[in-house]
Amino acid sequence: MKFHAFALSLAVLFPSTAAFTTSGTPRSLRPSSPSSLHAKKVSFKEDSRKKLVDGINQVANAVKVTLGPKGRNVVLERNYGAPEIVNDGVTIAREISLADPEANVGVRLVQEVASKSDSKAGDGTTTSTIMTQAIVNNGMKAVTSGINPIALNNGIKKAASLVAARIKELSKDINGIEDLQSVATIASGSVDMGRIIAQAFDKVGENGSTVIEESQTLFDEIEFTEGLTIDRGYISPYFVKDQERQIAELMSPRILVTDAKIDNVNEIVPLLEQLVKTKEPILMIAEDVTGDALSALVVNKMRGVLDVVAIRAPGFGQRRKAYLQDIAIATGATYVAEEVGITLDSVTPDMLGTADRCVIAKELTTIVTDGKQEEAVQARIAQIRREGEEADTDFDRDKAQERVAALGGGIARIKVGAATETELKDKKLRYEDALNSVQSARELGIVPGGGACLAYIQDQFTDEILGQFEDEDQRTGAAILMKSLSEPCCQVAENAGLEGAVILSKVQELAREKGFGHGWDAAKNNFCNLMDAGVVDPAKVTINAVENSASVAGLVLTTECLVTEIPVYESEDDRQRRFDAEGMGMGMGGM
Numbered sequence: 001m002k003f004h005a006f007a008l009s010l011a012v013l014f015p016s017t018a019a020f021t022t023s024g025t026p027r028s029l030r031p032s033s034p035s036s037l038h039a040k041k042v043s044f045k046e047d048s049r050k051k052l053v054d055g056i057n058q059v060a061n062a063v064k065v066t067l068g069p070k071g072r073n074v075v076l077e078r079n080y081g082a083p084e085i086v087n088d089g090v091t092i093a094r095e096i097s098l099a100d101p102e103a104n105v106g107v108r109l110v111q112e113v114a115s116k117s118d119s120k121a122g123d124g125t126t127t128s129t130i131m132t133q134a135i136v137n138n139g140m141k142a143v144t145s146g147i148n149p150i151a152l153n154n155g156i157k158k159a160a161s162l163v164a165a166r167i168k169e170l171s172k173d174i175n176g177i178e179d180l181q182s183v184a185t186i187a188s189g190s191v192d193m194g195r196i197i198a199q200a201f202d203k204v205g206e207n208g209s210t211v212i213e214e215s216q217t218l219f220d221e222i223e224f225t226e227g228l229t230i231d232r233g234y235i236s237p238y239f240v241k242d243q244e245r246q247i248a249e250l251m252s253p254r255i256l257v258t259d260a261k262i263d264n265v266n267e268i269v270p271l272l273e274q275l276v277k278t279k280e281p282i283l284m285i286a287e288d289v290t291g292d293a294l295s296a297l298v299v300n301k302m303r304g305v306l307d308v309v310a311i312r313a314p315g316f317g318q319r320r321k322a323y324l325q326d327i328a329i330a331t332g333a334t335y336v337a338e339e340v341g342i343t344l345d346s347v348t349p350d351m352l353g354t355a356d357r358c359v360i361a362k363e364l365t366t367i368v369t370d371g372k373q374e375e376a377v378q379a380r381i382a383q384i385r386r387e388g389e390e391a392d393t394d395f396d397r398d399k400a401q402e403r404v405a406a407l408g409g410g411i412a413r414i415k416v417g418a419a420t421e422t423e424l425k426d427k428k429l430r431y432e433d434a435l436n437s438v439q440s441a442r443e444l445g446i447v448p449g450g451g452a453c454l455a456y457i458q459d460q461f462t463d464e465i466l467g468q469f470e471d472e473d474q475r476t477g478a479a480i481l482m483k484s485l486s487e488p489c490c491q492v493a494e495n496a497g498l499e500g501a502v503i504l505s506k507v508q509e510l511a512r513e514k515g516f517g518h519g520w521d522a523a524k525n526n527f528c529n530l531m532d533a534g535v536v537d538p539a540k541v542t543i544n545a546v547e548n549s550a551s552v553a554g555l556v557l558t559t560e561c562l563v564t565e566i567p568v569y570e571s572e573d574d575r576q577r578r579f580d581a582e583g584m585g586m587g588m589g590g591m
Contacts, residue, residue: 056132135480152558
């Protein structure tokens with residue numbers, strides 16, 4: 001099959017043609033909306049803040065029922081397939097959208113809090129949402145009473161940073177596999193999941209990586225494979241195949257490694273034509289992929305002509321070349337660069353590397369190698385270690401160690417099994433939460449769980465923290481944040497069917513008598529030393545929950561004006577006429 005201009009234009013006109021096309025936009029990429037937006041609505045002062053709070057409360061009320069070991073599930077309707085039953089805060093928050101555009105802005109703000117907590121620490125989204133709700137509702141009363149919102153916001157943020165510092169001081173480093181298992185068990189809500197995750201992290205070590213896969217059985221399994229990770233994700237979101245997890249997955253892909261910037265599709269068409277014939281997926285690692293080349297890859301990916309994902313090369317400058325050479329050696333690829341006399345248009349399929357599997361997320365790529373290049377990898381690791389020993393600066397030595405870890409770290413694959421698709425999705429979300437929690441715990445240590453750490457800080461350090469504020473309005477803001485610290489503990493108790501205020505009082509009294517670390521174990525319904533009982537949370541998760549909730553809640557309180565679009569709803573006939581007109585427009589454009 002040979003490509004030329006006429007063939008390319010035909011492929012655009014006839015999407016079913018099994019050819020690699022270089023232009024045109026598939027219909028699935030064109031946005032469609034049930035309504036058209038024209039005028040704007042402007043709300044001021046109390047009206048604007050009230051609408052935001054309404055949206056925030058609706059999301060928080062839906063999310064907070066999932067907190068704790070006795071938290072309930074939320075059922076999410078799907079336009080296709082079975083409904084999804086989940087216990088994950090950020091997944092629930094993302095699904096909520098309200099008909100009122102003004103209240104929906106509040107929903108989006110809470111979604112931002114949950115997403116920030118999820119991206120930074122991977123867990124703690126429910127806690128941060130609950131605290132946001134508490135800060136906003138208490139702060140609204142203060143603003144209504146005449147307190148300066150800017151000073152209030154400054155007080156909330158400063159108090160959040162002081163609380164975060166206290167959490168770091170109180171945290172305890174991870175000590176062995178038992179602590180890892182405790183963190184994973186609390187995050188996932190399952191002893192079996194906690195055991196599997198702890199086993200995975202213990203096996204691959206600090207340099208390894210752990211990924212979640214679907215199993216064909218009813219049981220959860222764990223496998224270990226050698227592989228490497230790259231801190232770069234897909235260039236375009238249209239490369240994503242798994243919309244729920246927002247990842248692209250390639251099985252037995254070919255891998256192109258180049259330091260060139262790919263912007264001319266004609267340079268790679270000969271290579272991609274051959275891959276279309278063999279139906280092999282390809283992962284392209286380049287300085288960048290832009291212009292016609294990126295458009296062509298996206299179009300053909302969406303049409304199913306070629307399974308392709310492009311990512312940017314990791315690192316910068318000379319270090320980027322070293323990283324690319326590492327990847328080329330690990331996958332058996334030829335390093336394509338002008339400095340070694342190889343250009344893109346001269347690349348043949350035998351110059352591409354191979355891998356068992358590649359998982360590409362928004363900001364991370366994991367390549368599971370097939371083990372064919374083990375000797376070359378070990379030689380490369382030895383070379384990098386020598387370079388690290390001879391490095392002049394600590395920075396260069398650290399980077400050399402990172403490269404060794406990327407090449408030599410193993411990958412644990414947790415294969416999740418379930419009886420139904422609904423249960424499988426729920427278990428995968430729980431596993432991902434637990435994995436992120438364990439990683440966070442290894443970074444900053446652990447603190448007592450069940451909201452006991454924040455309740456202890458509220459009880460012991462409120463006067464000390466408030467004493468650092470001279471401005472009365474700022475002190476009020478700090479007091480609002482300190483009051484919100486008890487909300488997670490109360491909510492865990494209420495989800496277990498008990499009175500939150502009573503449990504909070506007993507937890508704080510127990511900590512005063514027996515010291516930090518004592519609290520209430522909701523799963524067993526008894527008061528004990530939570531650290532010894534394994535009821536622990538990662539310090540990083542708790543810190544992020546406090547900081548993110550304070551950030552967004554403070555901004556809501558300083559809102560004085562809200563501008564939203566007024567939707568103009570169309571009847572079914574109007575909508576059909578508009579779709580027909582758009583379809584005719586697309587047809588004329590294609591001609």
